[in-house]
Amino acid sequence: MPKSARKPEVFTKLISRLEKAKGFALYFAVTDDPLFQRAFVLATKAELKRPVVEVEISPAMDIPLSQFIAQRLEEASDSPVALVYSPDLFISNESLKIGGEIFNDMSNNQGKYILLRCPLLFIISPVVRGLITALLPEIFELVSAEFLLPSFLISELELSPFFAPQEPRQWVDLFDPLRKGLRGRSPEARRDKATLDYVMGVIFLHLREFAKARKLLRKSRECFRELGDARLQRYPWMWLMKCELETNHFAQARKLAEEYRDYTEKFGTNDDLAFAITLQYLIESAEGNLEKARQFLLEALDMASDDSQQKGMILDFLGDLSDEMGELEEAVEWYQEALEFSREFGYKAREAETLYKLGGVLAELGRTQEAIEAYRDALKLHRQLDGKPYIAETAYALAYTLNAEGDFKEAEKFAKEALYTARRIGYQERAADALLMLGEIASEKGELEQAKSYYLEAKAEYEELEDPLGMARVLTRLGELAADEGEYEQAKEFITQALKLAPKVKDEMLHLRAIFIRGFISFDQGRFGDARRWFEKFLKKLEAVELPEAIRNDLETYVLNALTKCYVELDRLEESLEASKRLLELNRKRGNAAVIILNLLLIGDIYADQEKWEEAEAAFNEAMDMVEEFKGERADYLKAQVHINLARLKTSTGAFEEAIEHLNQIRELDVKPEELPQEIQMLEKLLEQKAAQSSETSDEDERAD
Incomplete structure (x- = not known):
């Protein structure tokens, strides 16, 4: 197979469309990482047969964008492709104004434009987004980044959409030949080589080839340091630290973070320093030093500019950390402060993400109606931003909460939305989960045939994903359903398969549920000796699982009732008496x-x-x-x-x-x-x-x- 055929198909399709564009094509490479922006520009230039003009824009431009592009195009031959990109566009407040100017300038042009919509476009202001929407029918041919950028290229410190799952090796085949083919010692050539070293380092990190990743990221960092580029050094530094965390080298990760902090204190801005301190938080959090992690976050919060996205991210992290520490009321307060910040500065995507996390904490606190409202508000924003991965996630969380409340009609509606959206973008994991939930809802409604159909669809998805947890969940549900229908042998087969997956699945409650159902299958069949063994196994395992006392007592009471009957039927009177006394003790607590x-x-x-x-x-x-x-x-x-x-x-x-x-x-x-x-x-x-x-x-x- 030719090497080029192994490059990401979506990238080659994009190149084909750019080649066919009439007039000239305006290609926006807007990501949350300027080095990946540059790498995409280099890859596109290498692949296109047409002449290319690079146009890097910034909020500091002193002439209209259309004039700036026209000047650059005069230097090229006919039918050039203008690769327009910006390290700063849409990611700071002062750059939002130029965003509006860009699209206004485009509307006065006669060219054929292609807009590459990338992750950070989700956070632009409503005004700019409105301009894009208004102009699209007339002058844009939309190429969605949902089918271009794979998830492993998105910085985990920013938004993390679940974009199309491209094979990382395909991206190696795209970028590695470019990296090896670069020659020259000019600052520009060295910067491009360092950029591609960085990109390849990140890809190898996601391939878990840590030695290669570490080597390339170090080369990139040293080159940017020699070039005196303080702004770009942060990126390889950050991923080097992540590489050490992935390999559990916490001491080395901590050393890198301290070095980066020292560097930013000398050469960076307050926001750079806040970012460096945030990296220290991530290390301490990963190692479980949560109180120390909180101190770093509070320090970073004091350092960040009042209007920077860095501050919003830190407020969110404080909510996440409080949630992890079990301080749920405090988590709610941090998330609410993060919401106020996002709303004040128009960061819609971050507002939606914070609402989603707030909904989870409120649900855990038992404030279910507030949780539902938070999820509804988050879903509304994600729909406005057309963030399909987030729509799937939030619709599923909303359906889950409504289902737990017994509102099956509403739960079914949002579970179907999650399923439809997840399938549209190839997000198979969430599609499988939504099918499983729809099966549970149908079962609760007494629609057993429909429930079985959903469960079998979910089972097929989980099998394809090779997801043992998903398989164990759906097999347990199928076993429960078969038992309800009196199909005991089939029920036992499903539950036996689920129990075989237990060593691979770290879900004690799911394991308990499977044992519970298996015991009652035998109990309902009148096989009291077999049921006794499963119930005794359940009670022994229950002792080792951390649960709220009320839930533990309910489960123990229910099983002891059945176990006592087993002992009586088996004429094991001493054991039945002991179980009955324990049951009486539990029932006295319940009152x-x-x-x-x-x-x-x-x-x-x-x-x-x-x-x-x-x-x-x-x-x-x-x-x-x-x-x-x-x-x-x-x-x-x-x-x-x-x-x-x-x-x-x-x-x-x-x-x-x-x-x-x-x-x-x-x-x-x-x-x-x-x-x-x-x-x-x-x-x-x-x-x-x-x-x-x-x-x-x-x-x-x-x-x-």
């Missing part, structure tokens, strides 16, 4: 009187089966004391249950008169005969038999006398 009464009756029954009559009567009497005070809707039914158990006990001990008295008490209660038919009939029959036996014994005694 549900009706459940406690039934629990006491179960304990009394177990004692009676062991012929421990005094202990049995004590449990029944305690239940009677409680039922006399019980004012619930089913009070008489519970009283009848207690009387039945006492009547059965008295019959077993030969106290027939007392047994008959308890039966008479039942007849005075507001309980329909059909509610307790078997218990009463069996007891009355037993009393008749006992009375007959007693009469026979009495006659025999009289004859003997």
Whole structure:
């Protein structure tokens, strides 16, 4: 296969469109990284057969852009391609004005333009975005960066859209020949070589080829240092630090950050220094030194300019850190301050991202309605900005929260939006998650066939992704669904597959859920020995999982109820008694009187089966004391249950008169005969038999006398 064929297909398509453009093409290479901007310009120049004119613009330009471009085009032959780029455009407040001028100038031109929309275009002001939207139908042919920039080229300190998943090796094939082919010792040639060293270093880092990445990033940094370019040094320095973090070389990463801080204190601006301090925060956070990380962030916040995006990013980081430290109320406060900042300066994309994170914290705090509102506001902004990856993420989070609240209609609507958007941009992970959620919603609504269809679609997606966690989740749901439909063998097959994935999946709650379902499959089949083993395994694993006490108690109570019945059915009375006592302890904490009464009756029954009559009567009497005070809707039914158990006990001990008295008490209660038919009939029959036996014994005694 020719080497060029292995370059990213989206890049070669872009080149083809630029070649065919009439007049001249205006190609915006706007990313959040000026070195990647330059690398794209170099790659485009190398690939195009048409003459190229580079146009670097900045807010400091003193003539209109159209005049500036015209002057540059005069130097070229016919039909040139103007590669227009800017390291600063759209990323600072003073540059927003020139953004508007650029598009106004374009509207007066007769050329054919191609706009390459890249990540940072999402954060331009509404005014400039409005101009773009208005002009697009007339003079723009849109080439979306959603199909150009892969996620590994986006700085993790800025926005991180989930752009098309291109193979990193394809980008090696694009940039590496350029890097190796550069010659010359002029400052410009050396800067371009350092730029491509940097780009290749970042790509190798994402390929986890750390030795190559480290070597190239160091070469790039040293070259920029020799050239005296303080602005560009920060980029290789930052990625070198990330390389050390990825390989757990925290000491080396810390040393690099300290060196960069020293450098910016001597040669950089306050915002450069704030950025350097933020790098120190990232190191301490990665190593788990969260309090020290917070101190660096607070220092960086004091250093950052009041109107810089750096300040907004730091406020967001403070919210993230507070969330990680479990200080959720403080996280809310930082996110709200970050929102005020973004709204004041018109940073719509950052506002949307902060709203998304705020929604997550509010949901964790149980402030669900506020969380839903935050997610709705974030989604509205992402729709305005046409940030499809963010739309998919936020719609999914909103659907998840609504589903947890039981609002299935709204949850379904947003889950479908997440699915549709994710599929449009090839974001397969989120599409699979949305399908899984739609299955859960359909199951809750009783639409079991529809649920199964969604689950099977999700399963196919997770299989293709080779995602063990996703597979375990959907297999568990399929097992649960099959069990609900009485398809127990199929249910066991699904759950067995899910449990086999447990070593690969670090999700203890999911593992617990699978064991839980597996136990109840056997329980529902009446296979109490098998169910007992699964329930005991569940309770042992539950001890090792960190959970809120209320949730832990609920799970333990539910399983102990079933486990106790297993022990009774298996005639393992001592174990059933021990489980029942633990169950009683848990139910006393929950304070549900009706459940406690039934629990006491179960304990009394177990004692009676062991012929421990005094202990049995004590449990029944305690239940009677409680039922006399019980004012619930089913009070008489519970009283009848207690009387039945006492009547059965008295019959077993030969106290027939007392047994008959308890039966008479039942007849005075507001309980329909059909509610307790078997218990009463069996007891009355037993009393008749006992009375007959007693009469026979009495006659025999009289004859003997």
